[in-house]
Amino acid sequence: MNWLTDVDWAGVLIQGTLIGGLYALFAIGLSLAFGIMRLVNIAHGDFIVLCAYVAMIVVNASGMHPLVSIAVVVPLMFVLGYVLQRGLLNFTLGPSILPPLLVTFGLSVIIQNVLLEVFGADTRRLNAGAMETASITLPGDVTVGVFPLLIFVVALVSLGALQYLLYRTRLGRAFRATSDDADTAELMGIDNRHLYSLAMGIALAFTALAAVLFSVRTSFDPASGPINLIFAFEAVIIGGLGSLWGTLVGGIILGVSQSLGSSVVGPLVSLLIGNPVSAQWQILTGHIAFMIILIVKPDGLFPRIRD
Amino acid sequence: MSGADNLLKTKALCAYYGDFQALFDIEFEIDNGETVAVIGANGAGKSTFLRALAGSLETAPDMIRYDGQSIGHLPAHRVLRQGIALVPEGRRLFQSLSVEENLQIGGDFGRRGPWTLKRVFELFPVLAERRAQPATSLSGGQQQMCAIGRALMSNPRLLLCDEISLGLAPVIIRELYERLETISAEGTTLVIVEQDINRALAAADRFYCLQKGRVSLAGPAQGVERQSITAAYFGI
Numbered sequence: 001m002n003w004l005t006d007v008d009w010a011g012v013l014i015q016g017t018l019i020g021g022l023y024a025l026f027a028i029g030l031s032l033a034f035g036i037m038r039l040v041n042i043a044h045g046d047f048i049v050l051c052a053y054v055a056m057i058v059v060n061a062s063g064m065h066p067l068v069s070i071a072v073v074v075p076l077m078f079v080l081g082y083v084l085q086r087g088l089l090n091f092t093l094g095p096s097i098l099p100p101l102l103v104t105f106g107l108s109v110i111i112q113n114v115l116l117e118v119f120g121a122d123t124r125r126l127n128a129g130a131m132e133t134a135s136i137t138l139p140g141d142v143t144v145g146v147f148p149l150l151i152f153v154v155a156l157v158s159l160g161a162l163q164y165l166l167y168r169t170r171l172g173r174a175f176r177a178t179s180d181d182a183d184t185a186e187l188m189g190i191d192n193r194h195l196y197s198l199a200m201g202i203a204l205a206f207t208a209l210a211a212v213l214f215s216v217r218t219s220f221d222p223a224s225g226p227i228n229l230i231f232a233f234e235a236v237i238i239g240g241l242g243s244l245w246g247t248l249v250g251g252i253i254l255g256v257s258q259s260l261g262s263s264v265v266g267p268l269v270s271l272l273i274g275n276p277v278s279a280q281w282q283i284l285t286g287h288i289a290f291m292i293i294l295i296v297k298p299d300g301l302f303p304r305i306r307d
Numbered sequence: 308m309s310g311a312d313n314l315l316k317t318k319a320l321c322a323y324y325g326d327f328q329a330l331f332d333i334e335f336e337i338d339n340g341e342t343v344a345v346i347g348a349n350g351a352g353k354s355t356f357l358r359a360l361a362g363s364l365e366t367a368p369d370m371i372r373y374d375g376q377s378i379g380h381l382p383a384h385r386v387l388r389q390g391i392a393l394v395p396e397g398r399r400l401f402q403s404l405s406v407e408e409n410l411q412i413g414g415d416f417g418r419r420g421p422w423t424l425k426r427v428f429e430l431f432p433v434l435a436e437r438r439a440q441p442a443t444s445l446s447g448g449q450q451q452m453c454a455i456g457r458a459l460m461s462n463p464r465l466l467l468c469d470e471i472s473l474g475l476a477p478v479i480i481r482e483l484y485e486r487l488e489t490i491s492a493e494g495t496t497l498v499i500v501e502q503d504i505n506r507a508l509a510a511a512d513r514f515y516c517l518q519k520g521r522v523s524l525a526g527p528a529q530g531v532e533r534q535s536i537t538a539a540y541f542g543i
Contacts, residue, residue: 170415177401177412184399187361189387189416189461304403 003271007263010142016259018144020252021152022217025210026232027239027247028158029203035242036179036199037093039100043108045229047204050111051077051211052220056124066126066216074208081204085197093196108225115222125219132216151213155251158206159244165202166244175199227283234290240300249301253293254286261285312338314496315360315391315465320370320379322359329355331520337465342487342497344511344528346504348540351517353500354396357467360498361393362386373465390418392463396470396500398454400442407438410456417461421493427456430486448479455486465496472503484510504536518542 026048033039041047051073058069092099134146166172174195178185182192214220214228234254239246259282266281293301313336320333330352337343347353358364360371362383371379378386392413400409410427428435431452437445442453451471458466468487472480480503487510491497501507508514508528516524516539524539537543 170411173404173408173412173415176403176408180401180403181399183363184395184401185412186383187363187387187393187395188412188457189384190412191382191384 003267004264010140012259012263013256014142014144015148016256017252018148018152018255019258020235020248020255021148021155022210022214022251023231023235023254024248024251025151025155025158025206025213026228027235027251028162028210029207030229030232031236031242031244031247032162032199032203032206034236036175037182037196038097039089039093039200040097040104041203042101042104042229043111043225044104044207044232045227046108046111046115046225047077047207048211048214048228049115049220049222049225051204051208052124052126052215053115053119054208055212055215056126059126066128066212070209070212073212074205077208078201078205080201082197082201084204085200086193089200090193090196112222112225119222121221121223123219123221124215126212126215128216147217151217154209154213155248158209159248162206163244171198231286234286237300238290238293240303242304243300243302246300246302246304253289257289258282258286312340314339314341315371315373317360317371318369320356320359320366322355322364322366324355324364329520330359333517333520333522335515335522337496337498339464340491340494340496341513342491342499342511344507344514345498345500345517346502346507346514346536346540347517347523349502350519352520353517354469355520356517357393357469357498357500360386360465360467361391363393384416387417387461387463390462390464391467392417392458392461392465393467394454394458394469394471396473398450400450400453400457402441402443404442405439406434406442406445406453409442409453410434410460413457413460414462417463420462422459422462424460427459430459430489431456448475448483451475451479451483452486455483455490459490459495463495465498466490467498467500469500470502471499472501472506480506504540516540 030041030044033041054076055066055069055073058064058072059066089100089103092103128147132147135143136146137143166175174185174190177188178190178192178195186192231254235247235250237250238253239248239250261284262279262282265285266277269281270277316336317333320330320335321328322330333356345353345356355364359366362381362385366379368377368380371377373389373391378389381389401412404412407424410424433449434452434456437449442450445453455471471483484506487497499507499510508531511528513526514528515522516536518539519542523542524535
């Protein structure tokens with residue numbers, strides 16, 4: 001077991017925590033749509049990938065830096081989200097959560113196939129230049145990549161902004177009231193169809209932000225959506241439905257588990273049963289951690305919504 | 308009674324829940340500044356009638372004339388902006404909002420006017436003391452005050468109150484009705500739905516009695532014969 005002492009524990013924890021920020025960013029859009037209108041967006045992962053392709057087109061067409069493309073992609077996706085909700089998803093909302101589930105599942109299939117048709121199956125990645133590999137050294141000789149750190153900071157700022165929106169503004173008050181009781185909210189002068197559309201617009205705006213950062217960090221192809229949907233789901237469920245900062249904790253737990261999976265659990269298993277180390281242990285360990293939390297605390301760590 | 312002072316008038320108002328018809332040809336009118344009681348047994352259609360006026364149920368445009376305009380087709384959120392607010396049955400406060408936020412949301416999308424957070428707190432001082440608490444932590448009577456305050460925040464010309472005495476102690480009910488008098492004295496027109504006939508008639512200028520979705524009796528609230536009300540109420 002000597003090799004355990006060779007593991008860079010601080011590095012594993014920090015890498016995991018930082019990737020957790022990205023998962024929390026993924027989760028914001030999912031969490032908003034569910035929290036406000038009980039809409040489970042099965043196409044969420046595919047929207048992430050769609051945003052990544054849109055960013056790619058913008059970058060290729062204009063030559064701008066991927067991070068600058070955020071200024072174009074985010075407003076674009078806000079509009080798409082608004083139109084999608086107003087023109088399609090609003091009609092699926094009702095007493096049952098099944099119709100939106102089925103319709104977004106259909107959207108998921110459509111988006112994947114359109115992306116495949118237009119862009120082919122090749123994996124893509126956005127190039128952010130030198131900042132991708134830049135790193136800083138923290139006290140204690142821990143090296144941290146600048147870009148993962150940037151993603152984490154963006155996640156913190158995004159959650160803070162969302163917290164402000166939901167709890168300090170008139171619009172946020174309307175969101176929370178509608179989430180509690182949509183019929184009574186209508187009696188208060190709130191146009192639910194408009195409000196839901198704004199919510200989906202904001203959800204996709206955050207998704208676009210997450211997607212651009214993701215597409216610099218990781219390569220993607222038209223089929224990358226579902227696994228990102230699962231990461232987002234796991235972050236939301238671990239944190240507890242409706243809890244903003246719980247989502248961040250959920251993302252971090254998932255990220256650290258995955259990080260442990262590739263650096264500790266995988267090697268340990270290969271040592272015990274003698275087969276080569278598989279990269280899949282990274283993702284599998286994350287799922288296992290999710291399962292354990294689901295068994296121990298089915299409502300997640302910080303539940304806010306109970307229905 | 309339908310003079311220039313008429314605020315709202317329904318003409319052959321019908322309303323449905325799916326295939327089920329809940330209201331049949333209701334002819335109702337109310338003048339500016341009036342207080343009108345709507346009484347009737349359980350399931351007579353009182354709440355349905357208020358929800359139809361508030362725009363929660365679909366009706367034909369001309370079935371509801373308000374301030375000289377047809378509003379029967381407007382959705383609830385637009386009816387509120389016209390100046391009709393509903394205090395819903397069972398209060399329906401927003402559980403994840405504080406007392407103050409519940410009041411604020413009433414005013415967020417309503418009309419400008421005399422009713423502000425400050426005025427509502429003056430009317431119901433206990434709400435000011437508990438402004439930061441979750442609305443659901445209030446007692447039943449306080450929750451009802453919050454629900455009334457929330458509706459007032461939109462500065463309605465017409466305030467619809469659905470069973471505000473439901474489940475409350477007599478002393479609290481008396482206090483609530485005293486506050487309604489204050490609200491009425493400000494010039495707000497009131498429709499009060501009640502199961503408690505005496506309470507409703509004492510507070511109102513005129514009354515309508517509903518039975519199985521139809522108006523079975525209407526007239527001035529004072530001097531009405533008990534026997535005729537009983538007959539209209541139960542249909543016996």
